[in-house]
Amino acid sequence: MGRKVLVTGATRGIGCEMTKQLCAQGFTVFATGRDQSLLNDLKKETGCLGEVCDLADASAAVALYEKARRALGQIDVLVNNAGFNPGKNPLVEVSTEQLDASYAVNFRAPYLLCREALKEMSARRSGHILNVVSSLARTSAPNYSTYCSLKHALHGFTQCLAKEARLVDVKVTGVYPGGVDTDFRIEDRPDYMRADSAARMIVQCINAPEDVVVHELVYRPMIESNF
């Protein structure tokens, strides 16, 4: 029987391709995003379960975990993939509202979903949590202070989580992709990785042998040299 997976940010980009690949491999997926029509298309195409949820709302994020758990029976794998790019802005132009909006989705929601997952998975002493961070969490960039610093926070949190979760036999993987050509940015970037390629790497991690935990998955398109 295939494992049960909750994928956030499944309506587009990396999460959408991941859901297609996981369903094709026999996993049962509960997919979520905000766009109802894209989610309906994905459910029709893959047979996945799912519900829309705005992860900017903290209580909706916590409630989502329980809805997915009920729909799936149990959650074996959580992929915190949803995130958004607030665009490039000099710090002096960043509003408090923009900072809060980025915090809510890029850090608070994955933090809360990890907390809920660890409650369930630690009781069973098994499970796998993957947080899609970014290669930017290992470097810095001008005019990108909100996104970059919140991904740094998610990186730090993921490392703390890995050490807590290890004690209860739960695997944790931090995923650090470089540029991927998705709706994440306005302009097309055909020189970046394709969304299905980026997703394949994550699915490979989910399929790692039972006795292996991948702590960090760092990968980039060949054009990037910021390492």
Ligand SMILES: NC(=O)c1ccc[n+]([C@@H]2O[C@H](COP(=O)([O-])OP(=O)(O)OC[C@H]3O[C@@H](n4cnc5c(N)ncnc54)[C@H](OP(=O)(O)O)[C@@H]3O)[C@@H](O)[C@H]2O)c1
């Ligand atoms: N693309 C890159 O170059 C790149 C590089 C490194 C890391 N990443 C990370 O990879 C992850 C996926 O990115 P992507 O490139 O696939 O982006 P994408 O194509 O823009 O997809 C983002 C997904 O997140 C969902 N999402 C955004 N805000 C949400 C909210 N408030 N509530 C619920 N869902 C929300 C979107 O759902 P709706 O559209 O339905 O709202 C969509 O399904 C993100 O965490 C991103 O930071 C991306």
